[in-house]
Each structure stands twice: as structure tokens, then as C-alpha cells.
Amino acid sequence: MTNTRTADAEATVAQIEELAAAGADVVRVAVPTPADTAALPAILARAGVPIVADVHFHFDRALEAIDAGVAKIRLNPGNIRDREQVRRVIARAAEAGVAIRVGVNEGSIVDRSDAARHEAELQRPLHELMVEKLATYLEAFEEAKFENLVLSAKSHDAVTCIEVNRLMARRWDRPLHLGVTHAGTPASGAIRSAAALGTLLAEGIGETLRISYAGDPVREVEAAVELLASLRLRKRRGIELIACPTCGRIQMDMAPVAEAIRAALSDVVEPVTVAVMGCVVNGPGEAEGADVAVCAGKGKALLYRRGHKVRTLKADEIVPAVVAEVRQAAAEMRTSEE
Ligand code: SF4
Structure with a gap:
């Protein structure tokens, strides 16, 4: 209203x-x-x-x-x-x-x-x-x-x-x-x-x-x-962000990283799932189910695409690398729908 x-x-x-x-x-x-x-x-x-x-x-x-x-x-x-x-x-x-x-x-x-x-x-x-x-x-x-x-x-x-x-x-x-x-x-x-x-x-x-x-x-x-x-009553518009809620096992503060990724991808309308995880305990598991995932370790992070490791990132590379990977996944979704 x-x-x-x-x-x-x-x-x-x-x-x-x-x-x-x-x-x-x-x-x-x-x-x-x-x-x-x-x-x-x-x-x-x-x-x-x-x-x-x-x-x-x-x-x-x-x-x-x-x-x-x-x-x-x-x-x-x-x-x-x-x-x-x-x-x-x-x-x-x-x-x-x-x-x-x-x-x-x-x-x-x-x-x-x-x-x-x-x-x-x-x-x-x-x-x-x-x-x-x-x-x-x-x-x-x-x-x-x-x-x-x-x-x-x-x-x-x-x-x-x-x-x-x-x-x-x-x-x-x-x-x-x-x-x-x-x-x-x-x-x-x-x-x-x-x-x-x-x-x-x-x-x-x-x-x-x-x-x-x-x-x-x-x-x-x-x-x-x-x-x-x-509730799966409507197709999601835009990315679905699965973010680390943080706990004692956290290796890197991922809250600002998740927020920066969300803000940078606000124009994406495709339902790309993105996991931003703070450690390697649950990270790889979440990465398997996500289109794009990043799991933090000490001072670095692993980037995944549909469960497969893509490469290791330095801390300052995480946001641009995830954003680029999500944009590519979104472009592929658009192509497959055409
Ligand atoms: S991803 Fe790791 S640090 Fe984040 S809540 Fe899960 S177990 Fe804790």
C-alpha cells in the first residue's frame, strides 16, 4: 500500500x-x-x-x-x-x-x-x-x-x-x-x-x-x-542469501561480507542461491546446495560453484569474486530459460 x-x-x-x-x-x-x-x-x-x-x-x-x-x-x-x-x-x-x-x-x-x-x-x-x-x-x-x-x-x-x-x-x-x-x-x-x-x-x-x-x-x-x-508459493526474485549466523568457530567476520554481496547484487532478479559461510565446519555442506558459495578460513576463503571448488581467495578478493560468479550464474539461468 x-x-x-x-x-x-x-x-x-x-x-x-x-x-x-x-x-x-x-x-x-x-x-x-x-x-x-x-x-x-x-x-x-x-x-x-x-x-x-x-x-x-x-x-x-x-x-x-x-x-x-x-x-x-x-x-x-x-x-x-x-x-x-x-x-x-x-x-x-x-x-x-x-x-x-x-x-x-x-x-x-x-x-x-x-x-x-x-x-x-x-x-x-x-x-x-x-x-x-x-x-x-x-x-x-x-x-x-x-x-x-x-x-x-x-x-x-x-x-x-x-x-x-x-x-x-x-x-x-x-x-x-x-x-x-x-x-x-x-x-x-x-x-x-x-x-x-x-x-x-x-x-x-x-x-x-x-x-x-x-x-x-x-x-x-x-x-x-x-x-x-x-513457503515456495512464489518464485524468489533475486538472490537467496544463506549467511553464516556466526558462532565460536568463526574464522572471519562474514556479516559485512554478506551485506556487501547482498548490496552489490540487488539488481539481480534470478534466484541464485549464495552461501557465505564463516568456517569450514558447515561451509562445504552448504556450498554443495548453493549455486555459489564461499567458506572462510584464516585470512582466506574457498570459492565454490555448485559444490565444486573454484579457487582460493584472499580476504579482499571475496566480495568481487562472489559477485562476478553470481552474475555469471544469473546469466546462465537467463540463457537456459530463453
Ligand atoms: S558457518 Fe561456521 S562459523 Fe558460521 S555459524 Fe556455521 S559453524 Fe559457526
Whole structure:
């Protein structure tokens, strides 16, 4: 999801391009104001991926986004509660062939206008309450026989995310969008998202996903691609780095070496596996399974190509030699695919 002001079409298109280059197949933009939906035609004309408009408080933004030609809109039942307004959005989306994601968030399902009911709801398991709210909201879609639907239910809590999505998958045969909302900083957010989304994806639950945390959205996409590639649900884009985590047997500090190799190869899109190992204990074993590997000894290192020793390197030769070897392996992969 972009974090630019959508009304700034230039900045938004630039960020959509960055996200797509990082691996995003679909990009969501927020449209809280008329100026944001007014910018959509200019954005859609240049976006290379389908665009989803995230509609919050006003159903007019949904109608405007549909008219602009977005691929999908996201409605939050906690924010647009008027049934008649929802019916109008459904009718317009059906006419235009636009998909709707109905996405509930833990924070917006509670109706605090009725204190007694609110108190009773707080006693219920949260995942059951979220599914119940979603089911009530979906009545308008069922009445209209609107089928172009995606559902989501997000919480900041990983276990709640797992429980609510399992329940939704049992109850509805519809595409589910996965995410942990307000997951926090990159360090905690990536782990919390991987715990929840990885569990669900491994169970075959989920069609689209967003990893979300504070900071650069490109990092969110990179984390999502890494998660999908780790579960073999998507081909890895770029090198897979197997790096020595360091221990008492280390012969050379390989952390800066691994980082320098990763940075120098950020433009490589082929899935070359690269092992950067700190000693000869596990190094040769990892080297066997990697396309390119380097195992450090005292002041020098052994370079391997698909398990075969290529040559011995001095410490200052390691990074350029590995980079050259990986580029050659990537070129061979490209040739074999052509
Ligand atoms: S590669 Fe060697 S130094 Fe690095 S963690 Fe493994 S055993 Fe330890």
C-alpha cells in the first residue's frame, strides 16, 4: 500500500512503480478526500499493476473510485454502516465489473453507541465477533447477488488473525486477503506478520496479502515476497542469501561480507542461491546446495560453484569474486530459460 497523498499523482505513481519493481502484483491507495479520487485517472493511466482504492468514511469516494476505473475497492464495514449507501456502491461496482473487498478491522467492529451491547460484545471471543459482524454486513451483498468479493479480517494480534481467517475459510468459499494490522515497527511487524500469515498460507488459506508496518512500504513488499518464496508459493526474485549466523568457530567476520554481496547484487532478479559461510565446519555442506558459495578460513576463503571448488581467495578478493560468479550464474539461468 502506498503512503503518499494519493492526490499527488506524481508521487503516488512513482511509489507504485517502486512497489511493483519490488514484487507487488496489486497496489492499494487511500482515497480519503475528493482530491484523491480526482487523481485516480492520472494514476491509473500510468500504473503498471491493478490499483485498489481504500475507501474509509464516505461512500461517495467509493462511487468516484469505481467511476475512475480501479480494479477493486476496499470497504470497511465499521466506517460505512448505512445499508442504502452500501447498496448503491454494490450496484455501481456490479455495473462496472469492479471487485469489492469487505475488510473488517479489530479496531472498527465495535459499536460503542450501545453501552450494554458493547459490554456484552467484549465478553465474546474476538474472532467470532469479527466473523459475525462481517456476516451481517455481507447480507447486502448476498441480497444483490454480488459475487466479485474478497473478504478480510485483520487484528494486531497474530493468533486472532489466524483464528478469524480459519473461521472465515470454513464459513465462506471466497478469496481471502490476509494481513496483520498495526503490526508495529519493521522488526516486530515482520515477525508478527510472518507468524500469522505464514501459518495461514501453509494451511492453504489466503489469496492476497499485505505485510504492514511503520516505514518504507517497499520493505513491506520485500518482506511479503520473501515470505511467499520461503513457503515456495512464489518464485524468489533475486538472490537467496544463506549467511553464516556466526558462532565460536568463526574464522572471519562474514556479516559485512554478506551485506556487501547482498548490496552489490540487488539488481539481480534470478534466484541464485549464495552461501557465505564463516568456517569450514558447515561451509562445504552448504556450498554443495548453493549455486555459489564461499567458506572462510584464516585470512582466506574457498570459492565454490555448485559444490565444486573454484579457487582460493584472499580476504579482499571475496566480495568481487562472489559477485562476478553470481552474475555469471544469473546469466546462465537467463540463457537456459530463453
Ligand atoms: S558457518 Fe561456521 S562459523 Fe558460521 S555459524 Fe556455521 S559453524 Fe559457526
